[in-house]
Amino acid sequence: MENDDRDAESLVRGLQRHGHEVDRVATGITALHAYDSADLVLLDLELPDLDGLEVCRQIRSAGTTAVIAVTARGTELDRVLGLQAGADDYLVKPYGFRELMARMDAVMRRVHAQTDTPAIITHGPLCIDAAARQVTLDGRRIDVTRKEFDLLYLLASQPDTVIPRKRIMQAVWGDVWSRRTIDTHISSLRNKLGHSDWILTVRGVGFQLGGI
Structure with a gap:
């Protein structure tokens, strides 16, 4: 969805x-009533009726539909807020059509790659269900955000491997991120799992x- 009619028609x-x-x-x-039939949503954050970040949060909380935020808001804080709201990528106007297509392809590759890994991963008392996008610990459900789930699932899918920070950021956030983003999510996951040893830092x- 694009809030400028001329730009929208061209797109x-x-x-x-x-x-x-x-x-x-x-x-x-209208987007919140229509998105569930889409594979990917291009979401303009400047909307006439609702805050675009809230629309993004609602789409993300309801399922796994891919979302690329498209906006004129280009500061680092804006990007972080968009990604934390659940966007799979963040594209700042003005942008080139070829860049948009490349980002769409990259997001869909990540979505498809996630479906090729095991549907349920168990690691001791920790259980991660990819289909339901649920995390349980000792049978108790742990409420996590979309990005927290993606991060934990990536680590759990390769439990004997140290996954480089750069690879985590590319797989979970694409190419728009800051160092603080991953540290914040790691800290949040450790708190929710109740112990820092669930995610080890290899300096x-x-x-x-x-x-x-």
Whole structure:
């Protein structure tokens, strides 16, 4: 969804020429009623009725539909807020159509890659269900955000491997991130799991799933 009619029409035509089925809506409320039939949502954060970040949060909390935030807000804080709201990527206007297509392809590759890993991963008392996007510890459900889930699932899918910080950031956040982003999410996950040893820091390299 794009809030400028002329830009929206041009974008729709370009996407259609590349073989995409496109459904354009003009408001956040309409988007929340229509997104569940889409594989990917291009979400303009400047909407006439709702805060775009809130629309992003609601889409993310309800499922796994991919979201790319498209906005004129280009500061680091804006990017962090957009990614924390659940966007899979963040694109600042003005942008080139080829860049948009590349980012769409990258996001969908990450989505498809996640479906190729085991549906349920168990690590001692920790259970991660990819289909339900749920985390349980000793049978108790742990409430996590989308990015926290993606981060934990990535670590759990390779429990004997130290995953470099850069690879984590590319897999979970794409190429828009700051060092503080991953540290904040690691800290939050450790708190929710109740012990820092669930995620081990390998200084100068990255992170690894641990256990207690």
